[in-house]
Every structure is written in structure tokens, then in C-alpha cells.
Amino acid sequence: MSKYYLNYLDELESEAIYILREVWAQFQNPVILFSGGKDSILVTHLAKKAFYPSKIPFPLLHVDTGHNFPETIQFRDDLIKELGVQLIVGSVQESIDTGRVAEERGKNATRNALQITTLLDAIENNKIDCAIGGGRRDEEKARAKERFFSHRDDFGQWDPKNQRPELWNLLNGKHFEGEHFRAFPISNWTEMDVWNYIKREGIKIPSLYLAHEREVIWRNGSWIPVSEHLKLEENEKVETKKIRFRTLGDITITGGIESDADTLEKIVAEVAAMKQTERGNRSDDKRSETAMEDRKRQGYF
């Protein structure tokens, strides 16, 4: 076989670098949406590669629900220091305090949907014209139709029926004032690709992804971590389990899975044998069949 071909991870890497450079070339004021999850960590790593030997030429934006894993915040702050880039924080607590949004009520109340307002406010206040996200098309059926460059109108909304066609490698980031774009450089990666690449590159990730002992309760089919933000129901009891998280989000809704995978090698093996999608443990997606699409239309990640 000819030596002039790339393996699939190199090709995905090259595609992501290309997209990140297009963002930098086509927009005035882009940011990376940084959640502390593996996908945004991966995007940040790829941005490092795209602009080396320069620093990443734009800030990271963290939409802080106030319901964080402490490990995530520590990880974020260490990474910012290492990269020498600016961090912008959009605070959901502040949006609640200033009356921009109201806290959800009821048993399964989360701050997930509230993030939309905080995110859109942060985008407007900082005059951000492109927010780079770690969204992947394999995550969810509405995301399967997402473009690399995804247009948002001046209310931050996505119109899935009126998307710009993307052909070859030609990306159209033209927009009017007030509108912005979301860019998704790792659109074509699957969960398995992400883990294989993290392992290959030796990318640092929060310890939460590795199996560890933690106090949890069983709710909605997964192990929800005990935290100051969790309200226990009558019949729920706290147990200590060896778990790890497949995705990281708001601590009140991110469910862990029982696992012994405490190294990257073991995680890759475990993911390969996985029978549930990673968002299967996210109660925000379980609300209805079109939960993700509905949130995306309004301006969600």
C-alpha cells in the first residue's frame, strides 16, 4: 500500500485544525466554549496544534452553572495558566440573581436550560462572533445535521431547515452584526475516536473520567453524585460506589457509571464494549424525543 495516506485519527485531526484556522481567519472575536469536559479539552488541544508556535489566539468561555464538580474548576484554572490565554466566565447564578432567568422547580429541576440565556448574554456582552464548541454529530440525532459553521440569528437561534450548504472544505462564516456562529471542529469524531486520540496524544483530562470511589444516589437509571446542590428524595439512599463519568456537565444531572476503568487504556477498552450512548446518562436529553433539538433551536450548545 502507498505510504501517502493518513490514518483516520490524523485525518480527523487535520480536519479540525483546518476548521479552527478558518475560524481565526474569518471571525473577529471567536472563543472556545470550555465546559471542562473531554470534548472541549480536546478542542483546546487541537487549537494549540492549529496555531503552534503561536499561543491560542482567542479566549476560553466557561458557562458556569454554579453546580460544578470542584475537580472541573481546578482543572480549568490549571489549563488556563498553562496556555496563557484569557478566561471569560458567564455565570448562571448571576443570571438568576439579576432576574434574567428563574430557577426551575420540581424534582428534576436543573440549571441546564438556564445556561442558554447566560451563554447568549456572554456572547452579546463580549461581542463574540463565533463560539467554538466540542459538539459531535454522533452524540444525538439533532446534532447529526449540524454544520461545521453553524449560523445563529440575532436571537441566537438555530434554524435547522435553513442551514447553509457546506461543500468541499469551503466554509461560509459571513454574518451581519448581532448574528453569530457556532463552529464545531470535531463534528466528525465519535466518542471512541475522542478516547483513542486522548490516549494517543496523552492529553490531560479531569480525574472524574477515571474510576473512583464516590458517594452517589440511584436516580433516573444512573448514579448521580452527592453534592451540596442535590436534594434527596425520601426513598433515595446514599451509597459509595466505584464510578466514573462518561460526560461532564452540571453536577446535579450528570450520572456516572459503575466502572473499574482507572487508566486511559481501560477506558478505551470499556468504551469499545459500551452498550449505552454517552448521553444515555444525561437526564436533560431524556425529557422528550426532541429535547436536544428544542434546546439547540433556542441557542444551546
Place this chain on the structure above:
Amino acid sequence: MEIDKNQLLRFTTAGSVDDGKSTLIGRLLYDSKAIFEDQLEAVENTSRKKGHEGVDLALFTDGLRDEREQGITIDVAYRYFTTPKRKFIIADTPGHIQYTRNMVTGASTANAALILIDARHGVIEQTKRHAFIASLLQIPHIIVCINKMDLVDYSEEIYENIIHQFEEFSSKLYVKDIQFLPISALDGDNVVNRSTNMDWYQGAPLLYTLETMHISSDINKIDARFPVQTVLRPQREGFIDYRGYAGRVASGIFRPGDDVVVLPSGFPSKIKSIDTMDGTLEEVFAPMSVAITLEDDIDISRGDMIVKENNQPKPLQEFDAMLCWFNNAPARPRAKYTIVHTSNEQKAMITNVVYKIDINTYAREEDDKELKMNDIARISIRTTRPLMVDEYRDNRITGSFVLIDDATHETVAAGMIV
């Protein structure tokens, strides 16, 4: 899995619900174990609600709410699966005539096209449309799946007849590599596993064909082209005078020491180094993303192209192209659009519609000059400055462009230079 050897193969499928396209994709995902339990559960629930017996595989590819409600596919949807041999990206596009733009979009990056034919109906208008688009977009490999063989008693004669019909009309098209397969997506015959119902078929099943298809030669390795995306000037310790030209190799091979020319200025230089964060490289080819440094200090910016001295694209300000019109608003005669070609942007004007093509009959229409949504035409175009172009047939990256309407910022057309 030997991940360091596995390639990525992008293929496109076109078809409507009726010819079993969604079922085929569902089957590939299901049989290659790319479906998770919670997805299966959701699909089983929906299948039951709709009164289907068993699992309706087609539901795996349903996406947006409107699509589920109307039972149609609106947009290009991307699906992923991996086998021990390859990673696959499917661009799943609807086959209705009004969605030509989606088929074209899905086809633009594909290594292979899957064309589905219902064995009961043979070649229909839609088949011709799909074959035409695959050939227009120069998809290197075409696999024609003759589906629903179970409904024609697995008849070899019917299969051979359809191949004959297909070859008859496709002789007018430019297709490099074409293969035929008799399948039943519903039952899985010849999809992942070899069919026991068609002993007369000696070829490989679909998945094996996709896994072993030779795609390394699809990339142009002759004409070295490097469009500059952005300039890296770190201005920090250790890199005070560093000036790297960042981009992705469009085609050909570059090595340090190569004699190059920067277009459009025409300044000659030599490649000093090819850099990545992981170190310098001795050789790069498409589609690698790197930074190139040159021996000479030349003024280079986004939109410029680094090429080999002895092999250069043509600087053209007027050329012909096959154009697909994508927008609800028809093309305005002699209006100016922004043309995006590699990383370069200029203004352009469509000066003439040479002919329009009826994609169902391949007939040329020379009198109708209006370009409407989903029309495909040969046009003449003029740009404000020369573009560094190759023919699309030789180079999918430097031979392609899109047009953007400055009033709406929408991408209104895609073109292939002839």
C-alpha cells in the same frame, strides 16, 4: 484494532424511503454494532407505536422533528460506524428532486457513492439523477446496490437486466469505478454477511467492499498546491522572526528544499521547513494541516497559494464551470456575488448561462437562461482578479468554488471548473 493503519472512508447515499436507503443504513449500523441499547430501545418503542412488526431499521436515521412527523429526510445527516478495518462517515442525503442541493453537498467530500435501485422497479428517474450527481461531483467510486432482491425471488435475470439498463444510460457519464451488488437490506443479504439466497452472485458483500476499496489513489499526488489560510507570527521568545504559513495541503507532495512560487505575486522561494506542534516533517501531502516556512521574506497572506515552480495552476479571470444553484431566489443576471475559491475570496459575475442540464434525461437546454433552485448548468463566470485554478476533474479542491450573495450572506451556488 490497528488504529494507526486504519483509513477513513466517506461515502454518500442517496435515495428515498421507498428504495430502502434508510433501512440499508440502519442495517449497516446495526450489524456493525454501531447502535447502542438506548437507541435501539427508542427505535423499538417508536416501531411499536407505529404498529410495525419487529424493529424498523429505518428509524435509526430519523433526525429532526419535522422529518419524523413527515417521514422524510430534509437535510444531509451524518452517520458514523467503525469496523476493525476502517472508520466510515456516511453522508445520508434525501433523494427527492427538490433536494438536489443536499445530494451535491453530501457528494462533494465522498470517496464513494451508494446508489440504491429497487429490484422491482429497475432504473428510474431518480437513479439517473443520483448517477449524474455522483459523476458531476467526481466521486471516485460508485456502488450500485440492487435492493429488495427478496421481493423478486432473488432472480439473477432481473439483476442482470438492471445492470444492463444502468450501463446503457451511464455510458454518457464520466465514472471511474463502478460495482454492482444484489442485496436485501431488510433481511441483511449481502450487506454485512454473504447471502445464502443468491449463490449465483460471486462478489463480496457490501461492507467488505467498503472496507477493502482502494482509496489511497483518490488523492491527487501530482499537482502540489498549498492555499494559505493564515500567517503564524508568534513573536515570542525562540520564535521572534518566525513566520509560518498555515494551511492544509490541497494536493501533491511538498518537501523541505522544494523550489516553490507564491501565487499570485509569482515570487520564487524555497521551502525551509514544514512544521507542526509535534515536530518538523520531511514530506507532506493532502489533506495534512501544517505550517510552511520559506527561505525568503516574502509578503504572503490568506488567499495566496504556494505551488511548485514546475507545476502551476492557471491564473484565470474568465472560465466556465458546472454550477448548482442552491437558493430559493433565482440567480440575478449580471449580479455580483462573492466567490470563495480555496482560501481566496473575490467578486464574480455570471456572464452567460451556456446550457442547463435536465438531470433526469441529461438533455441540454440552451434557451432557458434562468438559474433556479436545484438547477444545474454550465455557466461562464468572470472574477475581479485572477483565481489560481485547476480543472475540477484533476483537483477537487482547487477546481471548486461557492458563490455567496452579499445581500443575505447565504451560500447560493457551488461550482466545478471545467
